[in-house]
Amino acid sequence: MSLMGFLDRIADVSAVDKAMEPARRAVQGMPSAVKDVLHGTWLGHPLHPVLVQVPVGSWVSAGLLDAVPRLRPAATVLIGAGVAAAVPAALSGAADWSEQGTGVRRLGALHAVLNTAALGLYVGSLVARGAGRGGLGRLLSYGGLGLAGSSAAIGGHMSYAQSSGASHAATAVRALSTDWLDLGPLDDLPEGRPAMRSGKGGSMAVPLAVIRRSGRVDVFVAACSHLSGPLDEGTVETVRGSECLVCPWHGSAFDLDNGEPRRGPAANPQEKLEVRMEAGHVMARVPSRHR
Numbered sequence: 001m002s003l004m005g006f007l008d009r010i011a012d013v014s015a016v017d018k019a020m021e022p023a024r025r026a027v028q029g030m031p032s033a034v035k036d037v038l039h040g041t042w043l044g045h046p047l048h049p050v051l052v053q054v055p056v057g058s059w060v061s062a063g064l065l066d067a068v069p070r071l072r073p074a075a076t077v078l079i080g081a082g083v084a085a086a087v088p089a090a091l092s093g094a095a096d097w098s099e100q101g102t103g104v105r106r107l108g109a110l111h112a113v114l115n116t117a118a119l120g121l122y123v124g125s126l127v128a129r130g131a132g133r134g135g136l137g138r139l140l141s142y143g144g145l146g147l148a149g150s151s152a153a154i155g156g157h158m159s160y161a162q163s164s165g166a167s168h169a170a171t172a173v174r175a176l177s178t179d180w181l182d183l184g185p186l187d188d189l190p191e192g193r194p195a196m197r198s199g200k201g202g203s204m205a206v207p208l209a210v211i212r213r214s215g216r217v218d219v220f221v222a223a224c225s226h227l228s229g230p231l232d233e234g235t236v237e238t239v240r241g242s243e244c245l246v247c248p249w250h251g252s253a254f255d256l257d258n259g260e261p262r263r264g265p266a267a268n269p270q271e272k273l274e275v276r277m278e279a280g281h282v283m284a285r286v287p288s289r290h291r
């Protein structure tokens with residue numbers, strides 16, 4: 001069985017669902033402003049993959065330095081830096097995990113258990129090194145590195161195979177024709193709420209959310225960047241001072257002017273199309289970065 005097949009089997013194990021739920025509820029109970037910081041909504045990019053670079057880089061580097069006796073004091077400093085940096089990385093991962101689908105949460109739980117075990121070994125390593133037991137310290141830290149590496153592979157599977165943290169809107173927009181699309185008469189659009197229109201794709205129609213407000217029209221890919229929720233069924237609301245399109249699934253809010261997330265759990269922007277009017281019809285086209 002391939003590694004991917006093995007991890008997919010784990011993602012199918014429903015027996016852990018009940019045990020995970022209290023942790024999920026606890027994370028979801030955090031204030032939404034705190035969660036948005038942890039998601040990376042303010043950055044317009046998921047924060048977790050940014051933060052994990054510090055512990056992973058520190059611990060891998062420490063492993064190399066530990067192989068050279070005179071460099072071992074530096075390895076200890078790096079292990080301490082990795083332990084400190086692991087805390088915010090874990091918090092941002094937990095915030096993302098709590099808003100993911102079932103299969104991602106199951107693998108995410110294993111990812112968290114391995115990371116916690118790795119962190120425990122590294123803390124033990126620091127204690128052992130501080131007590132002058134360098135051999136034991138190195139043994140514990142290499143054990144931690146093995147666990148952290150295995151956990152990183154699971155995190156990679158969650159990102160690449162399960163699209164956790166990826167922009168689902170970016171995937172949808174690539175299916176659209178790169179020509180100007182006729183979305184019908186402006187006069188047919190309701191005022192101040194999204195309407196669904198179909199954009200021509202290669203072999204299928206791609207749902208679009210079209211919003212008419214005060215004489216202007218904004219067109220977005222309807223699949224929410226977070227988990228593909230139907231933005232054409234969402235609402236237009238003022239969120240944190242910006243007029244936003246709000247997803248009906250988990251409440252992410254995207255600025256109507258530019259698609260930037262103003263409220264999570266989305267951290268990626270929503271794909272917005274170029275718009276022009278032609279003979280009273282709304283015409284839309286994918287932005288040049290996708291053509």
Ligand code: FES
Nearest residue numbers: 224227229247250
């Ligand atoms: S799908 Fe989760 S906020 Fe839209």
